[in-house]
Amino acid sequence: MARVAPDLPLRANLSALDNIALIPLYQRHYSAAESNRQAEQLLAQLGHADIAPLRDPDMTPAQRFIAKLARALILGRPRLVIDRPGAMLYDVPYPDFIRQLAAQQEMAGTWEIYDFSWNQALYNQALHPE
Amino acid sequence: MNKLHFKVGLFAAASLLLAGAFVVYLLHARGFFEDTFHLQLAASSADGVAPGVPIVFSGIEIGRVTALGLNDDGGIVIHAEFLGRNAKWLKQDSTFTLDKPLVGGARIRVDSPDLGAPALPDHSTMLLLTSDISKEIPLLVERVKAILANVEHLTRKDGEINATLANVKTVTGRMTGEYGVLEGVLGSPEKARAVTDSLDKTRALIGKLDSLALKVDGMAGKTDQWLFAPDGVAEHTRESLAQVRLMLNDAQSSLKQADALMTNAVAISANLKDGTQDIARLRAEIDDAVRKANALVNEINRKWPFARDPEVKLP
Amino acid sequence: MNFLAASIESLGAKVAGWFSVGYGMFAFLAQAGSLLLERATWNRATFDVVVKQVYFTAVQILHVFLGYALVISWLIISIILSTARDFGLTEFASEMTIRVLVLELLPFLTALFIALRSGSAINTEVALMQVNNELDALAHCKVPPMQFEFLPRLIGGVISVVTLASLAGLLALLMGYLAIYGMNTAGFAPFTQTIAKIFDFKIMAGLLAKCALFGLAVTLIPVTAGLETPKKLFMVPVSVLRGMMRVFFAIVAIEVVSLALKYV
Numbered sequence: 001m002a003r004v005a006p007d008l009p010l011r012a013n014l015s016a017l018d019n020i021a022l023i024p025l026y027q028r029h030y031s032a033a034e035s036n037r038q039a040e041q042l043l044a045q046l047g048h049a050d051i052a053p054l055r056d057p058d059m060t061p062a063q064r065f066i067a068k069l070a071r072a073l074i075l076g077r078p079r080l081v082i083d084r085p086g087a088m089l090y091d092v093p094y095p096d097f098i099r100q101l102a103a104q105q106e107m108a109g110t111w112e113i114y115d116f117s118w119n120q121a122l123y124n125q126a127l128h129p130e
Numbered sequence: 131m132n133k134l135h136f137k138v139g140l141f142a143a144a145s146l147l148l149a150g151a152f153v154v155y156l157l158h159a160r161g162f163f164e165d166t167f168h169l170q171l172a173a174s175s176a177d178g179v180a181p182g183v184p185i186v187f188s189g190i191e192i193g194r195v196t197a198l199g200l201n202d203d204g205g206i207v208i209h210a211e212f213l214g215r216n217a218k219w220l221k222q223d224s225t226f227t228l229d230k231p232l233v234g235g236a237r238i239r240v241d242s243p244d245l246g247a248p249a250l251p252d253h254s255t256m257l258l259l260t261s262d263i264s265k266e267i268p269l270l271v272e273r274v275k276a277i278l279a280n281v282e283h284l285t286r287k288d289g290e291i292n293a294t295l296a297n298v299k300t301v302t303g304r305m306t307g308e309y310g311v312l313e314g315v316l317g318s319p320e321k322a323r324a325v326t327d328s329l330d331k332t333r334a335l336i337g338k339l340d341s342l343a344l345k346v347d348g349m350a351g352k353t354d355q356w357l358f359a360p361d362g363v364a365e366h367t368r369e370s371l372a373q374v375r376l377m378l379n380d381a382q383s384s385l386k387q388a389d390a391l392m393t394n395a396v397a398i399s400a401n402l403k404d405g406t407q408d409i410a411r412l413r414a415e416i417d418d419a420v421r422k423a424n425a426l427v428n429e430i431n432r433k434w435p436f437a438r439d440p441e442v443k444l445p
Numbered sequence: 446m447n448f449l450a451a452s453i454e455s456l457g458a459k460v461a462g463w464f465s466v467g468y469g470m471f472a473f474l475a476q477a478g479s480l481l482l483e484r485a486t487w488n489r490a491t492f493d494v495v496v497k498q499v500y501f502t503a504v505q506i507l508h509v510f511l512g513y514a515l516v517i518s519w520l521i522i523s524i525i526l527s528t529a530r531d532f533g534l535t536e537f538a539s540e541m542t543i544r545v546l547v548l549e550l551l552p553f554l555t556a557l558f559i560a561l562r563s564g565s566a567i568n569t570e571v572a573l574m575q576v577n578n579e580l581d582a583l584a585h586c587k588v589p590p591m592q593f594e595f596l597p598r599l600i601g602g603v604i605s606v607v608t609l610a611s612l613a614g615l616l617a618l619l620m621g622y623l624a625i626y627g628m629n630t631a632g633f634a635p636f637t638q639t640i641a642k643i644f645d646f647k648i649m650a651g652l653l654a655k656c657a658l659f660g661l662a663v664t665l666i667p668v669t670a671g672l673e674t675p676k677k678l679f680m681v682p683v684s685v686l687r688g689m690m691r692v693f694f695a696i697v698a699i700e701v702v703s704l705a706l707k708y709v
Contacts (some may be wrong), residue, residue, distance in 0.1 A: 008582035013570070025490040026588045032489055075586060138496050141504045145608045148615055156649075159641035189536075191638050 002072035004065070005083035010056045016067040017043070017052040023074050042070045046101060062097065065089050069101065078109040086119055095126035164214035169193075169250070171208040171226055171238070172201075173258035178236035179228065185210055185238045192216035195238070208258060210238070221247040227259045466691070470669045474661075477596050486592055494593065498601025502563045503609055510558060514613035515620065517554065518546055522617075522624045539639045542621045547614040548643075548652060548707075553700050555610040556659035559602065560692045564663040567598055568688040571671025572681045595668050602664030607656040648707075655703045662695040 010019045020039035024030045030038070043049050048066045051059060059067065065088050072080055085094045102111055115123075157163065173179070176198050185193040193212035201207050212220070224242040231237075238258065250256070480486050522542050529538035574580050574594070583590045618640070626632025670688025674680050 003585060007578050008585050009577055009579055011579050011583065012573070012577065022490075022588055022593070023586055026593060029485075029488055029490075032493060071586060134500050135496060137504050138500045141499070141507065141608075145612060149611055152611075152615060155637075156640065156644055159637040160645070161641070190635050191642070 001079040001081055002075045002077040003081045003083055004068045004072045004085075004088070005081075006087040007083075008068070010064065010067055010071070012056045015053050015055055016059065016063075016070075019067060020070045020074055023071065027075075038074065039070070042074055043067075045104075046070055047104065060091070061089055062092050065097075066101075080109055080111045082111065082113045084115060085113060086115060093122070093126070095123045099126055161213040161215075167193075167212040167214055167217035167220070168253045169210045169212065169220065170253070170255040171210060171258040172255055173206045173208060173228070173260075175260070176206040176208065178230050179206075179208055179238070180236075183236055183238060185212070185226075185240060187216075187219045187240045187242070192219055192240070207255075208238075217252075218249065219245075220250040221245065222250055223247045224250065224256070225259060226256050466669075466673075469673070470665060473595075473669050473672075474665060476591065477599055477665075480591060480596060486596065491592055491597055494597035495600050495604075498597050499604055502559060502601050503605035506558075506562065507609075507612075510555075510609055511612065511616060513558070514551060514554075514616055518551070518613075518617040518620045519624075521546055521550065522621050526624060539621060539625050539636065540643060542625075543618065543639065543643055546617040546621070548648065549700070549704070551613040551617055552606075552610040552652065552656050552659060553696070555606055555613060555656075556663055556696050556699075559606055559609070559660070560663040560689070560696065563602065563605070564667045564692050565685060565689055567602075567664060568667030568671050568685045569681065571595075571668050572674040572684040575672055575674045576676050576678055576681060578676075598668060599661060599664050603657050603660035606660030606663065607653065610656045610659075651703065651707065655699060658699050659696060662699060663692055666692045666695055 010016070011022070014022070017036060017039050020042065021032070021035040024035040024038050025032060040049065040052060043052055043066070046066050046069065048063060051063045051067060054063065056064065056067075065085075068088070069082075082098065085098060088094075089097060098111075098113065113123075179195060179198060181195055181197055183195040184191040185195070193210050193216060195208055196211045197209040199207045199209065219240065219242055221242045221244065223244055224240055227239045227241065229237050229239050525542050525545065526535075526538050529535050529541065571594075580590050580594075583593065622632065622636055626636065667685075667688045670684055670691060673687075674684040
């Protein structure tokens with residue numbers, strides 16, 4: 001299980017790309033160039049290749065979420081848990097945002113979202129626009 | 131990132147290069163690349179010699195003592211090592227002298243009077259001589275004696291100075307003049323100043339002798355600490371010091387006598403013309419005595435360099 | 446009576462605290478050391494971080510550091526030389542300068558320099574990582590923080606202190622030569638003799654070990670102090686303060702022990 005959660009921040013003094021490339025580099029012992037390539041590819045897939053050189057404090061909440069999501073995805077675990085997305089995506093209508101991301105590509109594994117029950121309405125709205 | 135790597139690489143390469151160069155230099159300095167030259171020194175006593183004692187040639191260290199040992203006859207054998215490049219200073223007619231300065235550690239001095247002489251072969255054995263400062267004291271005492279005899283001769287009861295002064299005294303007995311008369315008597319202010327000058331000199335010398343005597347006093351107590359020679363020598367040294375002191379006292383009293391007479395002479399100086407001639411000669415003689423005694427004081431000061439006096443040059 | 450018991454109790458608490466700090470430090474060091482032996486540690490990624498660390502600790506400040514070493518060396522050499530001349534001990538001056546500067550003062554000052562600049566930075570960063578949960582995030586991603594964050598810092602610190610101290614020492618040797626013999630090669634032979642006399646194998650090994658220990662002290666202690674920080678932002682300055690105090694004591698202790706081993 002991979003988690004995207006407010007209490008799992010990015011490493012503050014590394015760029016988004018380095019944060020993501022860290023994982024193939026350390027877990028699978030790819031070379032630095034190969035790890036960077038994989039990370040860039042993933043960011044491009046998520047439609048945010050432009051955030052690669054940014055560091056945590058320079059990103060908008062949405063960009064930060066993308067970086068965290070990419071870091072969780074590159075782990076390649078079967079389950080992806082998004083914990084309290086409202087705490088991370090407070091400036092976008094996040095159920096829509098996440099749905100678009102999930103639909104954008106052929107995603108392996110399942111995504112689960114844990115959120116407060118009082119936000120149920122937001123999801124209903126996103127799933128049934130009318 | 132690339133630039134960062136380049137800088138770190140440059141730094142690492144430069145540091146490694148410098149470190150490598152230093153290690154090679156160090157190995158060269160320690161003689162890793164050359165042969166070691168061995169020498170044995172036979173000595174009667176290993177006093178003050180220990181492994182690590184430097185062997186100097188013209189004041190520059192060329193080797194060190196590595197070990198001390200006894201031979202079958204109970205003599206001391208000192209093993210020393212030299213770097214190959216320094217072995218050329220060791221000749222067959224070289225002398226090896228153990229120097230024990232009063233300040234600083236012992237060292238073995240090499241003197242090679244003829245650098246054209248055949249070189250010393252490896253593992254040869256030479257004799258180690260001892261030059262101990264305490265052994266020079268008897269010589270010094272002889273010189274002190276000679277100089278003091280001179281001073282004494284000048285100031286003896288029936289000597290020239292005394293006779294002169296007696297003469298002056300009698301002629302001035304009739305005098306009732308004041309101090310200022312001196313100038314008139316001597317004919318010129320220069321001559322008057324000459325007399326007072328020599329008086330001052332005498333006084334300064336007496337002061338010097340005084341302090342020297344004190345110094346010798348203090349030293350006699352410490353002899354044992356700084357003279358590590360066997361009993362006989364130490365005893366002898368102490369005697370010598372006592373002798374020197376006695377003689378210094380002697381010189382002091384003689385000069386004091388001269389001083390007193392001179393003061394007297396000036397105070398009541400005569401207005402007689404013959405007196406002038408005598409006083410001029412007296413002045414010359416006193417000057418001579420002062421010069422000699424001064425030289426003596428300097429000599430003694432030079433020989434006892436451990437005095438606290440800041441003017442004294444360490445050997 | 447109560448007062449006595451309370452003071453004894455507080456003393457006991459302090460001693461226990463010191464012990465736990467010391468134990469934590471050595472346990473951390475042992476862990477780092479055991480990781481060094483593992484093959485998996487020696488990968489490209491760790492190497493990159495080491496390079497980065499060396500850059501920030503040593504290369505970035507090289508010019509400042511060498512300038513500072515130059516000034517200090519020049520001053521100390523002039524003082525020793527003029528004092529030696531006054532007392533007629535010129536023959537001991539070169540040995541004295543080398544012993545004082547190259548063997549003692551410069552490594553010590555290098556360690557202080559690195560401690561103030563990099564040690565405090567490391568302490569703050571580790572404390573912030575701890576407070577911000579970044580270490581937990583790394584652990585979640587199965588990126589070992591020891592290999593990724595801490596070990597490279599230790600290695601970088603050791604390399605930096607050893608290199609900077611050696612560079613400063615070489616500079617001081619050069620300055621000493623110039624100050625004693627001037628701009629010519631005449632004094633080369635006696636200077637070589639002096640150097641040969643001072644730098645035997647034991648001294649060189651001791652110097653190297655001392656510099657390595659300094660490097661370890663100025664990085665290991667800040668890292669462990671940072672890791673001890675409670676997860677509260679306002680505790681970060683306290684953690685840095687404690688860490689730097691410990692670094693200072695450790696540096697002084699290493700210097701004192703090395704002096705004692707050399708001269709007592």
